[in-house]
Amino acid sequence: MTSTQDLIERFTPELRGFGASLPDEFAAALGTLERRLTPEQLEAWADQGVKLAHHSLRSWEAAAEYFRASPEIAPRIDFDTLVEWGETAAELASSSALMSAAYVKATPALLDLLPAEDLTPLANLGERLCRGNWKSISLSSLFYSTSPALLGVLTLSALDEFVDVIDALTERSYELATACLETAAGVFGQLEADDREAFLRFARAVTRASWADTRLYFERGPRLLQAVESGQRADFLDLAARVTTEIGRQGYPLFAEAATSLAQMDPADHGDMIRFARRLATGSPTSAMEYLKSAPFVRSRLTPEQMERWSEAGRDILFIERNAEGAEAYFRLESTRAEDSLAALSARVELSSVGTTLRLYAKALTGEQIAVRSTEDLVDRGIGWVTESVATTEGTSIYLPPYVNAYEEQRANFIAYKVFTTHQTGRLEFGAFSYRYGEPGTYTGGTVLAREANTPPPSHLEASDAPQKLAAVTPMQRYFDLFADRTMIAGLFTVVEDTRIDQVVSREYSGIREALRRLQSYEANRRPDVRSMGLQAAFVENLLRASLGRPDTIMWPMPLQSLLGQGLAALRVIEQPGATVQDSAEVATALYDIMERIPNIVSDMLKDDWVAYDEDYLSINPMMPGGGGDGDMGPLVPSGEEVAFQNPPQPEFRGDFKPELVQLLMQLRLQQQGLQGDAVLSPMSAEQLKQLLENSVEITISEMAEGDLSSTLGLFLSNLEKEAGTPQTDQKTQQGEQDGSGGVEEEPGPMEDLPVEVTWKYYDEWDFRAGDYRPRWCRVGERLGEEGELDYYDDTLRKNHGLVMETRRQFEIMRPETFRKIKRLEDGEDVDIDAAIEFIVDKRAGTGPLGRIYWRRNKIERDVAVAFLLDMSASTDEEIEKQKPKYDQDDDFDDDPRKYFQWLAQRRAKQALEPPKRIVDLEKESAILIIEALEAIGDSYGIYGFSGYGRDNVEYYVIKDLDEELDDSVRRRVDKIEPIRSTRMGPAIRHTIWKLQEFEAKVKILILVSDGRPQDHGYGRDRTEKEYAVHDTHQALQEAKRAGITPFLITVDKEGHDYLKQMMDDVGYEVVDNIESLPRRLPSLYRSLAAE
């Protein structure tokens, strides 16, 4: 007791100097400790505390913590350790009291997690972070205060590594380091124990490669990892760490994307994928990550086995061909090889690749000009078709889903497409839309007229304020008008007519009968449960099942068997050969009458009361039901809740059937063409149209529900009218469906009446590193050149009158060359004396050659097409410095500034009068000259300019198209050849090749006029790289040669010899030394090129 009291008395005054509470803390601690420590120990302890308080300016705060913490820790460690601890605190205090306090304060919590001997090593870790400045001190303090939490999730050695990471970060940003440290415990807490070290290893790699990403990694890493299969996370992190170590800053973004991709894959596959990626990483780290990134897309096209083969092909590029760039492009899906191999392996069939075949197929079957389009297009047009996945037709086009992937084999998927198409063409070929009101069918009489007479007007029109019912616009509409429930009759008519079409198709096209049956069966197996439907819908559903050739799947309440029997018999009528759409209408009418006798309820009967139909469907005699009569359903009428009628879903391969709208469209089209087909039906008024649209059930309600009905209708109407007015040439579609190497896509801008119409087309680009094409990499927008003033053209002609006349004359001389003498003919204009003598001699000698001794002049038509491709890059804006030599000549101004300024002023005045010529001006003049020359000789020629920026926007200007006549607008366009932006030569050349290929000529020439090397944004690995562009241009020129086109380059780039050799290879080129000779040189070059 006394010693305690002693100590208090001894130190209190001293301690009081630091702060009011310190003595109390001291006393409190003493009070607890005296029971544990010997007086000597107690004294040593107190002494240490007081020394700590004295240590530095604010170290009393550490001392306070010391007093506070000691009672807690003293029982858990031996005295020596306690002393060591105190010494550590003091040592830390020499760096910073704050650190010391934080350490001391954290100690009790630390002891829960650490053995006592690790306290000092931990303190050392924190000390490593301290560099003496206040930021580092506060970081270090933060470390101590969070260390208990960190140790909760990391081992001491892991913590050691973590400190390394934080330490590395401090070299860049203390804020970042602090943020990471703050969140670290939480971050690691989210990870599973096994992954934490791997997480750290990657963190270290990220920090080294791109320190700024560390925070992102700490924020998002754990969540990204969640998606990876738990056993694979460490491996994945190690992979990422390795990749990052090798490739640097891209490491983290790749990791994030790869993780996102993995999230889309089946976790069961993660192991194999990551293992594969790790193998790739040994050859190309980037490939490994690209592989993971692409995996979900590839997987969506391929089965796991196929994907394996696909991946192996990429791996072979890496390890067998030793082409890392190629492998990267492959796995990034930016290589033609990757796409080809994907397409070859994939069972999925894309409309874009089979569209042309199907279009011709449909054309063959129907003889009509039919376009094949993707259902995606139809939805956009807003004329009443809304479901995207089902096929349909609106009379002139067949709409098909963008891809089919239902079967495992490509051929099977294609056949599914074919069946889709055949059903749609069947509707056209076999007259599903040619219903004529009131006419009898092959098997049925026309009852509609009688029905019309007996039908009261539909109830919704009976109301007093209802508008006067207008005459129907189309026969189909008039027919549907006969029924109170349009949905029901439309549904029935669809089932019946589709049944008929399927029957006719399988009769007429026995080759696809099997495929049709398979598809029908496939659909039949996917039908919704009939027992949960209202009975009326169930009735339709059962008819549908019968019509799908699967009467075995029919389920129907026992008590109503006779009604279904009648229905099926009626359906059989339509299956007979020769049945027409008139029969379909009659059968649908009969079915409607049967259905009206069925209560539309969801039956509450037991499952057992639903039975399969008891007769063999195929043995049912086709028979129209008698009028009413046996409507007696007996005592067992099912009961249940009444529901609204809704048609069961349409089988996918049959697609939407909208006869009413199609007839309307056809009608509108006729009306627009001024060919009134049917006098009774025309002309239709807007009111009639509106009525049709309002009543029709073929328009999906959801579309109309939003907003004002009438305005929606108005829009709808104008869409329809526009639709009818669109000439149905399939040209556009055809182009759109071509594959990547040459697909033209017309992208109508948001404003339809934009003055410049741009046709987009995609081209591959050659990646020389990958040794492969990047598919559809560049988008070339072709447009007409702007028109300027005519004066420019005329002025140029006038100014260069002499040159023009000279060139013309030279070209005209070329013409006689086109008559060639052909010798050694059996007959001809005259005898070739030499040959005749030879012949006589031979004959006398006894050898008998043929008497080919005549010659004849044959007129050879010049058949040359040439395309000039002018560089319109910004660099052509450069002046041609012809003043410079002048300056050199009389640069002797005798150091007299006045003379110099005089000269300068003169020059300026001259320039104002006559602006200096730019390269582009020479291009324009050359163009004019060549136009004049070529008009003289009569060769076909086109003049094009190109520029643009980036791969998405290669601008391609048509000054004069190959098949265009020279007229004033062409002359005007020459004026507007202006420097614009970059020079992406490859796609411009490819587009010109395409143009020349489309043009028929024996000799084809492409002359490229440029002022320098090709360059563009993204035309190479980075801004400074030039090789990529040169290689791509080289490749494009080779493509031209392969296409039978003679390419030639004229450049004014005098310094270009370095790249020109490589770019041109064996393609001819000329460097025009004296730029101004370009207009003179171009025609003469042409003469030598185009000489046949």
Next chain:
Amino acid sequence: MTITQPQAFKQIAVEEFRLTEEPFYLPINDEIQLFEQAYERQIPVLLKGPTGAGKTRFVEYMSWRLHEHLGDKSNEGVPLITVACHEDLTASDLVGRYLLEGDNTRWIDGPITRAVKVGAICYLDEIVEARKDTTVLIHPLTDYRRLLPIDKRGELLEAADGFLLVMSYNPGYQSALKDLKHSTRQRFIAIEFGYPPRDQEAEIIRVESLCSAEDAQELAKLAEKVRNLKEHGLAEGVSTRLLVYAGKLIAQGIAPRRACQVAIVWALTDDLEVQRSIEEVVTSIFEN
């Protein structure tokens, strides 16, 4: 110079060629009657129509048939001289030329001269293919004069009574360069040959190829579909001749799809896309 001929073949002079058996020809329209009357009135005939539509067969048939009409009991047709025109066919190829024989020369009649002399039907097949000078040559033969000038001999030859000039011409694939001149075409009556209607075509296929009636029907249906593609990838529709070939292969036991592939699809076009489309039509129509 004598060459011993193995007697595996029959060698006759062109002007002696007559048909001895009735060729199969299924009339589609009134073309037989028209031709008979033209022959009677000595009006030259121009047969227009796509390749393989039966123009040549029709001429053969008529040459055989006309003996009846003329009251000849020999059971042989009137002589028929057929010249297939090509772009190097010159006037002297048709009229005749001098040949060297020893130190002398000898004149040899060309086919048209022979036809004029014996009063044969002279059939110039694909006349647009021939050189322009040949068409001018036939002008005096085709009007009331019925004369053949032989420039090199300085002679005029008057046509024998039975002589009739018949030309065929395919308006389908001629370019502007290869159109028939009006001064030429307006000397003929023109009989149009289209593709026969489905049922008749099926009958032709059946008779010619000896395949089953069902196969013949399917082939005729296929033809109708393929012809829908004319000018949409195909320059010409499939000819009846090709259908007959396909029918013959089918009759010999070749699977119909395969037979159509070799006889129709590949024969029609080299365009892969079009080939594929037609094959799809084939596989839709034929089961195997």
